[in-house]
Amino acid sequence: MARRILPGLPLTLGITLVYVAIIVVLPLGALVFKAASLGPEDYWRIVSSERAVASYRITLLCALAATLFNLVFGLALAWIIVRYRFPGRRFVDALVDLPFALPTAVAGIALTTLFASNGWFGAPLAAIGIKVAYTPLGIIIAMAFTSLPFIVRTVQPVLEELDPALEEAGQTLGASDLEIFLRVILPQLAPSLLAGLSLSFARSLGEFGAIIFIAGNQPFDTEITALLAFIRLEEYDYPASAAIASVMLIAAFTMLAVTNLLQARALRYTVKG
Amino acid sequence: MAQTKTRRPPRIGEAPVFRITLIAIVLVFVALVIVAPLAVIGVEAFSKGIAYFGKTIANSDTRHAIMMTALTALIAVPINTAFGVAAAWAITKFDFPGRRLLLIVIEIPFSVSPIVAGVAYMFVYGLQGLFGEALQSADVKILFALPGIVLASMFVTAPFVARELIPLMQAQGRDLEEAATSLGASGWRTFFSVTLPNIKWALLYGIILCNSRVMGEFGAVSVVSGNIRGQTNTLPLHIELLYHDYNAVGAFAAASILAALAVVTLIAKVALERRGAGRVRRPTLAGPSPTSPETKQ
Structure with missing residues (x-):
């Protein structure tokens, strides 16, 4: 271990540990403690109840759909920002972060108004028989909106640093553009795409504010897990709230581990050794 | 990488038809997905003057x-x-x-x-x-x-x-x-x-x-x-x-x-x-710390 000649370790580490303990560890620990104190039978009964399972299904499927939409749209968006020059490119680049900057409740009422049956998009869609607001489609749109920047921002730097020589080699060898994209470019982007996907998916699983306005919130149909945990709390059913929240916490930690692994892999490709 | 700047290497996706179509499609989606929610807030907020x-x-x-x-x-x-x-x-x-x-x-x-x-x-x-x-x-x-x-x-x-x-x-x-x-x-x-x-x-x-x-x-x-x-x-x-x-x-x-x-x-x-903020590539999680700031510009 290196010699310590810089001052301030006790002070800064002390502040850090106290803050982390009070703000992060204590509440999460209390939640786990509460959920654990239920005992395995009660816990299982709550987390495997029909309504809870329906909420997991809706949350997972909608998050999956939103993430797939973002995979295509996010990759296309990163591609045009990096590879092409067009008027307004920097503006579009800056706009990508809007979903992160816009508070989720604001995004929620804006999307609901757009997609309500009398909204700018809702009215024409209703005319062709597609209902978005108060259906799972609305949940997907809210999730896609709030998690869009993840894929763009993880893929963008890798796309910027792709070695043109590899594409050139493909062209010299007579590969078509599509072949080069699929067999030369995509494999290089894959680690960062996967990392972006897992971040986007994780965010969608936990999203609340943007969704509850547009979802309709009908149990078994358009009720996400985060809302169910919230409802149980409002009903003073604390054990149920703790149990359901702990399921979300487990999902979050699983996604954190997956993302960590994928990002460590992605780094291996981007940091030049 | 410095020598690549002197000549533009062939890259895929440069055919004008493809490029313009892709830019147009993506920009339409940007307008629908990102700009429209922002616009609707302003329009609704001032809808009664x-x-x-x-x-x-x-x-x-x-x-x-x-x-x-x-x-x-x-x-x-x-x-x-x-x-x-x-x-x-x-x-x-x-x-x-x-x-x-x-x-x-x-x-x-x-x-x-x-x-x-x-x-x-x-x-x-x-x-x-x-x-x-x-x-x-x-x-x-x-x-x-x-x-x-x-x-x-x-x-x-x-x-x-x-x-x-x-x-x-x-x-x-x-x-x-x-x-x-x-x-x-x-x-x-x-x-x-x-x-x-x-x-x-x-x-x-x-x-x-x-x-x-x-x-x-x-x-x-x-x-x-x-x-x-x-x-x-x-x-x-x-x-x-x-x-x-x-x-x-x-x-x-x-x-x-x-x-x-x-x-x-x-x-x-x-x-x-x-001014250079936010440009150090970060592995958001506790991966090995990046030592290469973005090389562009």
Whole structure:
């Protein structure tokens, strides 16, 4: 271990540990403690109840759909920002972060108004028989909106640093553009795409504010897990709230581990050794 | 890579038809997905005219919500900033066992749903929670009051300043600080005259993002605030309340304030990125620390 000649370790580490303990560890620990104190039978009964399972299904499927939409749209968006020059490119680049900057409740009422049956998009869609607001489609749109920047921002730097020589080699060898994209470019982007996907998916699983306005919130149909945990709390059913929240916490930690692994892999490709 | 600049290598996707079509399609989606929500806020907020907008904003509950949000940010952001700087200093200037674990713990709030955070706080300070009874007998109100809102806000934004500073300070190393202290500068002097000038833009960048999140946080605050109109409603909660009262214009008027804040945040972000902030490639989680700032420009 290196010699310590810089001052301030006790002070800064002390502040850090106290803050982390009070703000992060204590509440999460209390939640786990509460959920654990239920005992395995009660816990299982709550987390495997029909309504809870329906909420997991809706949350997972909608998050999956939103993430797939973002995979295509996010990759296309990163591609045009990096590879092409067009008027307004920097503006579009800056706009990508809007979903992160816009508070989720604001995004929620804006999307609901757009997609309500009398909204700018809702009215024409209703005319062709597609209902978005108060259906799972609305949940997907809210999730896609709030998690869009993840894929763009993880893929963008890798796309910027792709070695043109590899594409050139493909062209010299007579590969078509599509072949080069699929067999030369995509494999290089894959680690960062996967990392972006897992971040986007994780965010969608936990999203609340943007969704509850547009979802309709009908149990078994358009009720996400985060809302169910919230409802149980409002009903003073604390054990149920703790149990359901702990399921979300487990999902979050699983996604954190997956993302960590994928990002460590992605780094291996981007940091030049 | 330098020699590649002299001639433009052939690259795929350069056929004009393909390029223009792809740009057009993506821009249409950007307009539909990103611009339209922003536009609809402005249009709805002013749909009954500027006078009505002014009246809505001047409503006492709305004014109170704005005050609550500002007050929360005034408390949470400085504390968070102090924490972020302290954490970055400890983690990047020293080696100690458990450093990587600490990095992971700091990043946890980033992956935990705000609702889970709110529920978790109920089990610390709520009547059902660890300190609930003690707090009640001491007559201290944490939940359904400002302290709870501030604590929940600090949870969701805990990583914001630290994760901007840590990769940057890691990349900058310890040499300058070690030189300063060996020449006799105190720790504070070293920080303010050596470290701070090198990290100021990244620090400001982190503070701005943190502030934006604190002022806009909905889920976690919604759980712990109790939603008491004119008392514990922050601006995002007030928007929900107005919206569910079928006062859409009022909700959008209040929302337009936060949307304007988001736009200002984005502009500040771009301006700071031009000064190099936010550009050190970060593995958001505790991976090996990046040492190569982006090479472009």
